[in-house]
Structures are given as structure tokens and as C-alpha cells.
Amino acid sequence: MAEERLRVDALVVGGGIAGMQASLDLADQGYHVALVEREPSIGGKMIALSKVFPTLDCCSCITTPKMSAVAHHENIHLFTYTEVKTIEPNGGSYLVHCVEKPRYVDTGLCTGCRQCEYACPIDLPDPFQMGLSAHRAIRVPFSTAVPQKAVLDIDHCLLCGKCEKACPVDAIDFTQGPQDLVIEARAIVLATGYETTPRDAKAEYGAGKLSNVIDGLMMERLLAPTGPYLHVLRPSDGKEPDSIAYVQCAGSRDETLGVSYCSRVCCMYAIKQAMLLSGALPMADITIYYMDIRTFGKGYEQFYQNARAMGIEFVKAKVGRITEDEYRNPIVRVEIMEEASRVEERKHDLVVLSVGMLPAYDPRPLYGVPIAEDGFVEAACPNIAPPMTAQPGVFAAGTATGPMDIVDSIVMAGAAAAEAAAYLERHDGEAKTYAGRSISMGEKEAIHA
Amino acid sequence: MNAKEKARERTTALKRLREEHAETVARTQALLKEQQAFRKKLRAAMKGGPKTIPQIAAASGLPSDKVLWHVMAMKKYDMVREVGRDADYYQYQLAEEVAE
Incomplete structure (x- = not known):
């Protein structure tokens, strides 16, 4: 099988907002970057979100230009649908074996x-x-995917050949196989992102079996202009909900799930979604059941106060159980901690679990990068250089290092790019050789095994 | 590579894929059969004008959450159109009926 080899200054693993930003910041300084993304498109979780808090700017409008900039940057070599398989030190650089x-x-x-x-x-x-x-089974991943190319899911393909007949440019190619690729990089930035608490994690909240109990990312899609229904409807029967409830800390600060930390974004995304719902469904009652509201960022507290002023009901309470009635309306059993503490059962049309952030990737086996107690990448110098890991030349950015919002992910990606650039400068010889030599981005060696 | 060689290579590759993915192909075929049966009932229930998801579910005897999923899939691929509203629900109609 043919094996391609590419030499770059830095490898960025993960094409979400942090990986894209780190790639662009390095590439703009003249470093040659390889960006590896396991999905068929870059964009990460952010491209699926509706709007950002607290400005309510369109997520797609922020993410899509960055995706395009990455794809067209002369110093960035983009590999989508590609995974890192092994990695080996190579005298001051790393040989990273990937499979496309x-x-x-x-x-x-x-x-x-x-x-x-x-x-x-x-x-x-x-x-x-x-x-x-x-x-x-064959599709372009989404309307703003980069690259805007079809991908066939062979595990769900009938191999019927209908796509082949329909393709006007004969692009379907069943002869393709996995393509090995070796990237030689002097620095690596891990931007492997996060996962969310599974919707079925808590039996008390219906274990994922209640159609009208959804999670925050599902609501993001319902609110997005390219969403599944193009309206906010509940999944059990397509009804436009009149009463929507948010359950905060549904997967964070919860020892029963082994997640003791605060995920930092859930309060703000719930408030943001509640405000967007107020616009989309002006007659709907929106309730947020919370333990504490944490509005730590610039402009966040004002955003929260605006939401209260808009009539969104904030109830200090802990939801103990969610069931449903015969019409599949969720029934929330809640201990209200205001005035006289009491337990109530309240009926809603739709419940949103404000699920938390979990580590998505264990970097120990491949990169030898340790993880902290919470499972996220451990910073070697958390107080003076948060993107640095214990592994020389390996840096981390965004939610690979812990729960954070989009703004902080972008800031940290910039910091990781700066640390990586400083590292490349300190290890001057090879770095300059790579960056300064007239290696075109397309330079590859085809080594036939 | 000429056209004949290319065609031969494609045939060989497809044969290999069919062997390697026999299990997933069989599973997907079973899913397709299930979907076709579902769609047949769904389409029959949708005939005769705009309907909401609960109305389609009642007419077909199919579960409303699955009806919604299939109607949205059909809408995405232009087989169904959203045509109006009835109280809290949107109404959907088969695309060929809307065009008539």
C-alpha cells in the first residue's frame, strides 16, 4: 500500500474551534501545519450550535469562515476522515502514523x-x-461541511450502486481503501474536544427512554436554522411546546456519575437557549431548575439578568425524578428550595437536560500525555503555561484540557499556538529548517512499502 | 488504465466489499425492508390532504415519534412538504399531492 510522508512544523489533532484556531495562528506566523480530523468535516461541535452567548451571534457565521480559512490556507495541510494510529519519537520530532x-x-x-x-x-x-x-448512507455531512464532499458509510451501505448511477461526474469509487500517512512534526497540539454526559446516564431522568426529555445539544439543533424540523417541536409527536423546563447540573457536580466538577457552560447555554426559545415561541413558559447560576464571564451576569427580565422563570430546586404521563408529557418531581422548601410534581411539554462536559479522548497511550483526576489533559504548568503538557513539544488546547466555553477555547488555542511557536523557535535548527526551507505544502514523498 | 481495466477493477472491488461486509449489508437490507413497510403505511395514511403528526399516527396505527422521524426524513429529501398549521401542530402533505 502506498504511504505518504509529510514534514511539517506542527501537527494539530482535532478540527473543532480550538484546533482550527491553533492551526490558523501557527500558519499565520509562517509555520507549516498539518491538521488531522477524524470526522469527514472540520467544524467540531461548534458548527452544530445555534448561537453563542452572550452576544447571540450566529455560530455558523463565526465557524464557517474559520473552516474555509483553514481549508484554503497555504500553510495548512488538512486531513479529514483521518485518525492518528501510532506515534514515535524521532530525534527531536515525532513521526505520527495516520490512516485516512x-x-x-x-x-x-x-x-x-x-x-x-x-x-x-x-x-x-x-x-x-x-x-x-x-x-x-452516502451524504455530504452537513450543508456547510468542509470539505463539501460526499462520504459513504460502508457499514450501512447496501452496495446497490444507485449512488454510482446518480453521480454526474463518476466520483463514486469502490476501489478505495485505507490510506496510510506519516506526518513528521516537531510540535503537536492536541485539540481533541469533549463529549457530553449521555442522555441515558441517569435512570432518575428516564435513562434516555423518554422522547420529550432531550439534552442541550439536541435543543441547539432544534433552535438552529438548519435544524431537523426547522421549528422547535417536541420529538414524540411534533407538537410545538407550550411549556419547556431546563434541568441544570444534569451530569455535572454529580458524584453518582463520577463527575464532581462544574462544566462551566451549562448555566449560560441554558439561559441562552431559554432566551432564543422566548423569541421562537413567545407564548411558551420556560422554567430553569437550578442549584446555582454561575455567570463568570464578561457580560454573562447581565445576560442572566436580561433573561430574568424577559420572564424566564428561574427556580432554585433540585430535580429528583422525571417520568411521563399517558400523553408523554414529562412530569418533573422537584424539590423546591425557595421560601418554604417543598416537593412538587410539575408537568411540562418538553424537558431539556443541561448535560455537562466529559473528556473525549485519553492521550496517554499514544502521546504519553498524563490526564488529571477529572480525565482531561493535565497541564504541566497550569499557572504559567496552561497549554503545556508533560511531554516535550506536545501542547493542548480547548476542551481537551477541561470544560470551557467557546471564547476560552479560542483564547487557549491562541496560547497553545504561541507556546508551540516558542518551542519551535527554541529548538531552532530543525524548526527554522522546516519553516524557512522552500518546502511547498504539497511536498510529499510516496514511499511504496 | 483504460475503461475496460477500470470496470474490471471496480467489479473486483465491489465483490470484495460484498464479501467483507456481508453481515452489515444483510443488516441494512433488513432495515430497508422495515423502512419500506413503514413508509407504505405512512404514505397511505398521508393521502387525501394535509395532516398533523398525531393525525397520521392515528390513521396509520404507527407510533407518533417514529412517524415524525420518517416525515422529517421524507421532508428533507423532498418527498413531503410542510403545508400549514393546525393549533400546536404543523401539517404535512405528500409532495406529489401538493404539486397536483
Whole structure:
């Protein structure tokens, strides 16, 4: 099998907002960067969100230009649908062995017209829409995907050939196989992101079996202009909800789940969603059941006060159990901690669990980078250089290091890029060689094994 | 590589994929059969004008959450259109009926 080799100054692992920002900050300084993303498109979790807090700017409008900038930057070599398999030290640099998974689509020919997608007969839950709607076995991942190329999910393909017949440019290629790639990099930035508490994590909250108990990311999709229903509807029957409740700390500050920390973003995203819902459904009652409201960032407290002024009901309470009635309306059993403490059962049309952030990736086996008690990447110098890890030349950015919001992820990505650049300068010889030599981004060696 | 060689390579590759993915292909075929049966009932229930999800579910005897998922999938691929509202629910209609 042909193996490609690429030499760069820095490898960035993960194409979410932090990985993209770190790549752009390094590339703009003249360093050559390889960005590896395991999904078929860059954009990470942020591209699926509706709006950012506290400015309520459109997420897609912020993320899409960065995705495009990454794809078109002359110093960035982008590898999507590619995973790091092994890594070995190589005298001051790292040899990173990657595998590019087959798309079964010739990306040089594919125009992203989606005719293959329309021809494919099978409908599957679409992860971009959090399973609320469908996509096909062959599809362009989402409307603003970068690259805007189709990808075929071979594990759900009928191998019927209908996509091949529909493709106007003969881009379907069943002869493709995994492609090995070796990237030689002097520095690495880990931007591997986060996962959220699974919706089925708590039996008390219905264990994921109640259709009208959704999580924060599902609500993000319902609120997004490219969402699954193009309206805010509840998943059990398509009803426009009149009463929506948020359950805070549904997966954070919860020892029963082994998550003792605060995820930092849940209060703010719940308040943001509640404000957006007030706009989308002006007649709906929106209640937020909270333990504490943590509004730590610039402009966040004012945002919270604005939400209160808009009529969103904040109830200091702990939700003990969620069940449903015969019409699948969620019934929230809640201990209210205001005035006289009491237990009540309240009926809503839709309940949103403000799920927390969990580590998405264990860097120990491949990178030898230790993790902290919470499972996120451990900073070697947390007070003076948070992106530095214990491994020389390996840095971390964004939510790979712990729960944080988009603003902090971007700031930390910039810091990781600065630390990586300083490291490359300190280890001057090779770094200058790579950055200063007239190695074009396309320079590759094809080594035939 | 000429066209004949390319076609031969494609045939060989497809044969290999069918062997390697026999289990997933069989599973997907079973899912397709299930979806086709579901869609047949769904389409029959949707005939005759705009309907809400609960109305389609009642007419077909299918669970309303699955009806919503399939209607949204069909809407995404232009087989169903959203045509109006009835109280708290949107109404949907088969695309070919809307076009008529």
C-alpha cells in the first residue's frame, strides 16, 4: 500500500474551534501545519450550535469562515476522515502514523451536488442532527461541511450502486481503501474536544427512554436554522411546546456519575437557549431548575439578568425524578428550595437536560500525555503555561484540557499556538529548517512499502 | 488504465466489499425492508390532504415519534412538504399531492 510522508512544523489533532484556531495562528506566523480530523468535516461541535452567548451571534457565521480559512490556507495541510494510529519519537520530532479512511468518493471529482444522497435508498439517524432526523448512507455531512464532499458509510451501505448511477461526474469509487500517512512534526497540539454526559446516564431522568426529555445539544439543533424540523417541536409527536423546563447540573457536580466538577457552560447555554426559545415561541413558559447560576464571564451576569427580565422563570430546586404521563408529557418531581422548601410534581411539554462536559479522548497511550483526576489533559504548568503538557513539544488546547466555553477555547488555542511557536523557535535548527526551507505544502514523498 | 481495466477493477472491488461486509449489508437490507413497510403505511395514511403528526399516527396505527422521524426524513429529501398549521401542530402533505 502506498504511504505518504509529510514534514511539517506542527501537527494539530482535532478540527473543532480550538484546533482550527491553533492551526490558523501557527500558519499565520509562517509555520507549516498539518491538521488531522477524524470526522469527514472540520467544524467540531461548534458548527452544530445555534448561537453563542452572550452576544447571540450566529455560530455558523463565526465557524464557517474559520473552516474555509483553514481549508484554503497555504500553510495548512488538512486531513479529514483521518485518525492518528501510532506515534514515535524521532530525534527531536515525532513521526505520527495516520490512516485516512476511505470515503469511496473521489474528492477530486465530487462537486458536493448530493445527487448520490438523493439516490441512496436507506435512511439512517443523522448524528449532526443528534438523531432527530435522517441522512443517507452516502451524504455530504452537513450543508456547510468542509470539505463539501460526499462520504459513504460502508457499514450501512447496501452496495446497490444507485449512488454510482446518480453521480454526474463518476466520483463514486469502490476501489478505495485505507490510506496510510506519516506526518513528521516537531510540535503537536492536541485539540481533541469533549463529549457530553449521555442522555441515558441517569435512570432518575428516564435513562434516555423518554422522547420529550432531550439534552442541550439536541435543543441547539432544534433552535438552529438548519435544524431537523426547522421549528422547535417536541420529538414524540411534533407538537410545538407550550411549556419547556431546563434541568441544570444534569451530569455535572454529580458524584453518582463520577463527575464532581462544574462544566462551566451549562448555566449560560441554558439561559441562552431559554432566551432564543422566548423569541421562537413567545407564548411558551420556560422554567430553569437550578442549584446555582454561575455567570463568570464578561457580560454573562447581565445576560442572566436580561433573561430574568424577559420572564424566564428561574427556580432554585433540585430535580429528583422525571417520568411521563399517558400523553408523554414529562412530569418533573422537584424539590423546591425557595421560601418554604417543598416537593412538587410539575408537568411540562418538553424537558431539556443541561448535560455537562466529559473528556473525549485519553492521550496517554499514544502521546504519553498524563490526564488529571477529572480525565482531561493535565497541564504541566497550569499557572504559567496552561497549554503545556508533560511531554516535550506536545501542547493542548480547548476542551481537551477541561470544560470551557467557546471564547476560552479560542483564547487557549491562541496560547497553545504561541507556546508551540516558542518551542519551535527554541529548538531552532530543525524548526527554522522546516519553516524557512522552500518546502511547498504539497511536498510529499510516496514511499511504496 | 483504460475503461475496460477500470470496470474490471471496480467489479473486483465491489465483490470484495460484498464479501467483507456481508453481515452489515444483510443488516441494512433488513432495515430497508422495515423502512419500506413503514413508509407504505405512512404514505397511505398521508393521502387525501394535509395532516398533523398525531393525525397520521392515528390513521396509520404507527407510533407518533417514529412517524415524525420518517416525515422529517421524507421532508428533507423532498418527498413531503410542510403545508400549514393546525393549533400546536404543523401539517404535512405528500409532495406529489401538493404539486397536483
